[in-house]
Amino acid sequence: MSRPAARPDARSRLLDAALAVIRAKGYSATTVDELCAAAGVTKGAFFHHFRSKDELGVAAADHWSDTTGALFAGAPYHRHADPLDRILGYVDFRKALLEGGVPDFTCLVGTMVQETYDSVPAIRDACDRSISGHAATLVADIEAAMAERGMTPEWTAQSLALHSQAVLQGAFILAKAKGGAEVAADSIDHLRRYIELLFGRRPESIDREGPARTVAGRL
């Protein structure tokens, strides 16, 4: 596991190509030749770096974890002093990421695990690591927000973190079905509203306000 100096070699070009191609076509429909063409390398290079297509799938999921991990670690929502603001800031950040075409904002591992959960255990595990690891980055803030309010609810911080990932993954599926990000944004709005209600930021559970006030764009 000693790492040579990072450079744009065939391996990382293949991994970057995999993120783009698999998100658009799915894992099974993506061929090795296609990946090589997208990365501008030959098949010999592919099988020099990966023993099989499935091994690339695992590496692509890990690469996805690294890439998105860095993106979220550097995101501005961590700067909020209040833990609930950090949680809501995370949700707003996720909504702000809904830019470009559908393949640009959807999730690689959510796509891959659907196709491989029953046939390629190594890929399923890598996808689970990616999703669960990302969810884990939310737990501390959720627990802090709970502790601040002396809450002992029937749900756990962990389950709320995973639920937020479920909403996002499901939102991506609806966006794919409808061909646009709007439906995903609506679902993220519902997630935000749920969290606000859970933590009592919205004092009235039955919302009687008019439609003028919007939830969007608070980051």
Place this chain on the structure above:
Amino acid sequence: MSRPAARPDARSRLLDAALAVIRAKGYSATTVDELCAAAGVTKGAFFHHFRSKDELGVAAADHWSDTTGALFAGAPYHRHADPLDRILGYVDFRKALLEGGVPDFTCLVGTMVQETYDSVPAIRDACDRSISGHAATLVADIEAAMAERGMTPEWTAQSLALHSQAVLQGAFILAKAKGGAEVAADSIDHLRRYIELLFGRRPESIDREGPARTVAGRL
């Protein structure tokens, strides 16, 4: 479109096989030969009834709509007098369906649309029809529950119906990643709690109750 008497012919056996096989392996990884073997028919029969694999994909999505449509139309939650009870009954019914192995309770069209949204428009449209059509069956009850309380919230009945589908689809992805239904059940619990909070059935938005009271199994 005249319908001969229904019988277990090759076409319907292929469609039933498609539901099972595609849910387990995904659309692209499912081969025509495999489908034929699972249905106990020959390749000649397959291409007699479907001009291509993609045409079977569309027919499978429509068959899924028919099958699940009948299941939900006959479900007991419609019998509740109060519209909010019908909505919560629907959620409980969805939770109760989480039985058997992961391929048994997950959604065909949610799986298929991930692989085909960018490459097979006809299948994407069929999946969208299935998801959106199912969500539409919830709208009247949501609107009735809103009207009963004189609510004019910033969200629409339609968006809440679609959000519930997003939660379910995302719950299935997490279940596939983790290899079990528990995480999906937790997410459905969060969905139920959200709806209760939205409609004011839980008077306290910050839930201070102990963990003894459970949400499950109210149907």
Place this chain on the structure above:
DNA sequence: GATGAAGTACCGACTAGTTGGTATGTATTA
């Protein structure tokens, strides 16, 4: 009510192209 024409449902061998993977080579670097 026998006959034949025409359609439907299905069979299974076949093919042209594609697939993941291999074998063997060479240039570059440590």
Place this chain on the structure above:
DNA sequence: TAATACATACCAACTAGTCGGTACTTCATC
């Protein structure tokens, strides 16, 4: 000089789809 990092040619297996054929049903006609 010994790995490492590629490149090229190749292959066996598989893939969706084809094609000629068979069995059965329907239905009008003689």
